[in-house]
Amino acid sequence: MKEYLETYFGHFEQGLKDEIVKNGRLRTFAEGIQVIGSGELMKYTMLVIKGRLKLYTDGENGEEFFMYYLEPGQACALSFVCAARNRKSDLEAFAVEETEVIMIPIGLMAELMVKYKSWYIFVIETYRSRYKELLDAIRSVAFHAMDERLEYYLIKQKNTFGSTTLSLKHEQIANDLNSSRVVISRLLKQLELKGKVKLLRNAIELKF
The missing domain is CATH 2.60.120.10 (Jelly Rolls)
Structure with a gap:
């Protein structure tokens, strides 16, 4: 001790x-x-x-x-x-x-x-x-829409764990943000199309 x-x-x-x-x-x-x-x-x-x-x-x-x-x-x-x-x-x-x-x-x-x-x-x-x-x-x-809250959440996770690759399931994110898995999956896909994230199996790689 x-x-x-x-x-x-x-x-x-x-x-x-x-x-x-x-x-x-x-x-x-x-x-x-x-x-x-x-x-x-x-x-x-x-x-x-x-x-x-x-x-x-x-x-x-x-x-x-x-x-x-x-x-x-x-x-x-x-x-x-x-x-x-x-x-x-x-x-x-x-x-x-x-x-x-x-x-x-x-x-x-x-x-x-x-x-x-x-x-x-x-x-x-x-x-x-x-x-x-x-x-x-x-x-x-x-004061923020769900897409903004999601980005803020991901940044906070990156800062907490010190990594741009986060071992997160969509359902876990939805629970943390009091949303649904369908909504979170859709928003993550939009972020991927914008080049801000790369979706992996049970993980998310941040590009920002």
Whole structure:
């Protein structure tokens, strides 16, 4: 655990890292496993140290809306809110690949906020970055047509995974964008005709 903290959270004070080692525990989630369930009472906050988590929220009719990813060096902002207000989760999180996290008891949160400036700044910065992502998602839905949302989604996937070849199925994209597979397939074909993408078997190669 110490090695992971030095690698991804080296800006934490030594005392803070010592407390995390003392009170935290490592846990590994296999690909596809649900890590956080909607309506679940949060008992831990999580620091991601390996892999990637994908977070969704549920719509009124049971549909899923993709929110954002959590990657190594990041934490779950939702768990911070739940810790402060003793609330249940409004989101679901799944492991996109084998993912390892450091789980810190929620009850320790308030103490860490008071004792360690680096933790306080980390929590505030986590709120800020997630708030920005949520605003971007709202703007995308409210002000952009589906073809524009699709391009924005593909760019975000490219930036997240660091590759222009994305292992994505049309149905998965449709679920993330709350659309239908038929619509997404048609729009991807249009992008291919424009030379912006190349459609492969269960993958998409970006040209932009």
